[in-house]
Amino acid sequence: MRVLVTGATGKVGGAVVRAALEAGHQVRVLVRDPARVPGLPRPVEVVVGDVTDPATLPAAVAGTEIVFNAMGVPEQWLPDAAEFDRVNVAGSDNVARAAARAGVRRLVHTSTIDVFDAPPGGRFDETALAAAPKGTPYERSKQRAERAVLAAAGGMQVVIVNPATVYGFPPYGPTSMESRMFRPALRGLLPAVPPGGFGLVFTEGLARGHLAAAHAGRPGARYILSDAHVGLRELTAAVVVAGGRGRPPVVTIPAVAASVLAAGGEAVARLTRRPPPLARGQLHYLRWNAIPDATRARTELGWEPTPLAEGLRRTLAELDRA
Incomplete structure (x- = not known):
């Protein structure tokens, strides 16, 4: 079948393209920057456009049966926090409306586990959708993006995929986990890590989950x-x-010290317009440290997680080539 992937030059969208x-x-x-087209897998059909420009979307969605809305701003800090809503919320709304008008049968929307609620260190599943706005601009934008897509769908089926923290194949931007944690650890240059932890999902397994959601996901389900x-110490x-x-870190930064470092880093970042080493939103997420339960995906979609050792082995092989 013919499918459209938004965010195809990113980590998640690129993996979905390969799997499809x-x-x-x-x-x-759908590609915003034509200069990045040569890096895409082949054969793909390229439409140049932008999710924030509704006029560019009809050509992208026309004649497609499935739309994978895998685009989004994944950072926890931006110089202008309004960008989260402009891209994650309005962009997703634009894609959903264009797809619905074009008669697309199903849209698979990439969200995040950040939209759920649980006590720090607690376990959660899809029934634990947060009722109140979450604590960071990124999290709130992802909450609003889900609601926007569902509201814009009309008769189109929408299935939502909620990934944990994504690692794996390129791109490896300067704020990626591979660049900030994996490479320094392999060089013995990561003496300390922030407190906390997170759920992880490997790019290629995540992409298989997107395709399974397109095939077997229940409309409206997450x-x-x-x-x-x-x-973090276990991961490194x-x-x-x-x-x-390399050498794993031997110290976990105390929570109070990490908070001071994050606040100071953001103060500097506001002047330099460059991402801080540790954003407060990222620390907030790490200290949440909640445990995602993927039972529904395994039961209803037949999805299987990627063992951490396998995912890391394949990631590091790609990292060495990058």
């Missing part, structure tokens, strides 16, 4: 995709083992 091509689908991608929950130790080199 492997599954034999005809893949169209599906958590998470391979495992790990603490596993990276060192998988890479066969």
